[in-house]
Amino acid sequence: MSQERMVGPLDRSIGYTLKQAATAENVAMDSELRPLGLTVSQYSCLELLRQNPGTSNAELARGAFVTRQSMNEVLRGLQERGLVARADTVAQGRARPAELTPAGQSLVVEASRAVARVEQRMISSLSESDRGRLLGDLKSLIESLS
Amino acid sequence: MSQERMVGPLDRSIGYTLKQAATAENVAMDSELRPLGLTVSQYSCLELLRQNPGTSNAELARGAFVTRQSMNEVLRGLQERGLVARADTVAQGRARPAELTPAGQSLVVEASRAVARVEQRMISSLSESDRGRLLGDLKSLIESLS
DNA sequence: TGACTCATGTCAGTATCCTGACACATAATG
DNA sequence: CATTATGTGTCAGGATACTGACATGAGTCA
Numbered sequence: 001m002s003q004e005r006m007v008g009p010l011d012r013s014i015g016y017t018l019k020q021a022a023t024a025e026n027v028a029m030d031s032e033l034r035p036l037g038l039t040v041s042q043y044s045c046l047e048l049l050r051q052n053p054g055t056s057n058a059e060l061a062r063g064a065f066v067t068r069q070s071m072n073e074v075l076r077g078l079q080e081r082g083l084v085a086r087a088d089t090v091a092q093g094r095a096r097p098a099e100l101t102p103a104g105q106s107l108v109v110e111a112s113r114a115v116a117r118v119e120q121r122m123i124s125s126l127s128e129s130d131r132g133r134l135l136g137d138l139k140s141l142i143e144s145l146s
Numbered sequence: 147m148s149q150e151r152m153v154g155p156l157d158r159s160i161g162y163t164l165k166q167a168a169t170a171e172n173v174a175m176d177s178e179l180r181p182l183g184l185t186v187s188q189y190s191c192l193e194l195l196r197q198n199p200g201t202s203n204a205e206l207a208r209g210a211f212v213t214r215q216s217m218n219e220v221l222r223g224l225q226e227r228g229l230v231a232r233a234d235t236v237a238q239g240r241a242r243p244a245e246l247t248p249a250g251q252s253l254v255v256e257a258s259r260a261v262a263r264v265e266q267r268m269i270s271s272l273s274e275s276d277r278g279r280l281l282g283d284l285k286s287l288i289e290s291l292s
Numbered sequence: 293t294g295a296c297t298c299a300t301g302t303c304a305g306t307a308t309c310c311t312g313a314c315a316c317a318t319a320a321t322g
Numbered sequence: 323c324a325t326t327a328t329g330t331g332t333c334a335g336g337a338t339a340c341t342g343a344c345a346t347g348a349g350t351c352a
Contacts, residue, residue: 006258007193007265010209014277015171015265017284022168023211024291025161041338047153058300063156065169070339072302094300094347112152118291119153119161125286131160137280138163140271145170145264187308204330216309218332240317240330297350307340314333322325 018141025122032114036107041066041074043115046108049084049100056095083107164287171268178260182253187212187220189261192254195230195246202241229253 010016026040033043044064048055055063061071075098078084083104086096100108123131156162172186179189190210194201201209207217221244224230229250232242246254269277 004259005262005266006255007262010194010197012281013265014269014281014284015175015261017281017288018164018168018171020211021284021287022164024288025164028291029161039338047156051156056300057302065166066338067340068301069303069341073338092348096301109152113150115161116151116153119159120151122287122291123160125290126283130283134280134283135158135160135163137272137276137283138160138167141167141268142163142170144271145174145268185308202330212308213310214331215311215333219308238318242331293352295350295352297348299348300346301344302346303342303344305340305342308338310335310337312333312335315331317330318328320325320327322323 014141025118028118028122029115032118033111036111036114038107038111041070042078043108043111045071045074045078046083046100046104047112047115049098050105050108050112053099054097056097058095060098078104160287171264174264174268175261178264179257182257182260184253184257187216188224189254189257191217191220191224192229192246192250193258193261195244196251196254196258199245200243202243204241206244224250 007013007015029040029043033040038046041064045060048060048063057072057075058068060075061068064071066074075084075086079086082101084098085101086098088096090096123134126134153159153161175186175189179186184192187210191206194206194209203218203221204214206221207214210217212220221230221232225232228247230244231247232244234242236242269280272280
């Protein structure tokens with residue numbers, strides 16, 4: 001008779017703790033990126049372009065887990081600052097590939113180092129095998145929700 | 147000579163995968179809560195009040211990982227909908243304790259069941275020991291960043 | 293060919309969350 | 323007692339991300 005389970009104590013909940021961890025990561029990244037004049041979203045865009053030059057706006061949006069509209073605005077801001085270049089005409093299709101300018105390239109290197117330090121600090125208390133296992137568990141969560 | 151490490155491939159990055167998992171969780175929760183007329187933030191507020199009646203706005207904000215200002219707005223919306231009640235005068239101090247109304251109580255029960263189903267689905271592929279270990283690892287990440 | 297589907301880019305409007313600022317209440321400290 | 327520090331509630335403004343909508347280009351299929 002409607003005896004369905006509800007959410008239990010939050011400090012025992014993986015979902016709640018997952019959100020807490022993601023928030024902590026976001027705060028830590030923000031405090032490192034702010035001095036470089038970048039938001040987390042802007043950095044995400046630049047990092048994706050660093051690792052995969054020529055990515056389109058829609059692909060960047062998926063990679064940063066935001067909508068096309070949001071990424072479009074991010075991309076436009078970076079373009080106005082001369083960090084990213086997009087071809088205004090394209091030979092095939094509708095997607096316009098984006099690339100880093102030299103200025104964007106050197107800035108993302110700085111930012112990427114700062115973020116790498118955050119990640120190293122974040123996982124500093126885990127062993128190498130812990131890290132591999134944790135990565136796999138997180139991917140399991142994602143897979144189960146998809 | 148500035149040989150500092152940058153962020154590696156994203157599918158090997160715990161930080162990136164953590165964000166991806168948190169986003170997937172948020173999307174799944176949103177799609178379950180939307181039919182009940184609740185946003186994730188509104189649900190978070192109600193769930194915190196369900197598990198800890200009489201919590202103040204500032205405490206709720208910390209528990210939901212948002213600012214006092216944001217939570218204040220959430221709380222006001224819930225109050226206007228008759229789901230939450232706050233004493234307008236208080237005997238001691240400045241904090242005004244909030245509580246669920248009967249309507250809020252029955253709605254949060256529905257919402258909490260829906261969210262519990264999401265969490266069960268999310269962790270369905272992990273064993274009991276996996277879950278305990280994952281929870282500990284996530285807490286380690288948080289602790290290392292604090 | 294023409295209709296349909298799908299992915300993309302973009303505009304407009306809205307919702308949500310943030311930072312900055314100020315006032316009030318309490319406790320600690322000189 | 324006065325001052326300071328800390329925690330709280332709230333107002334104002336701005337930044338960011340979202341939903342909805344529309345047009346464009348490419349592929350599919352009757």
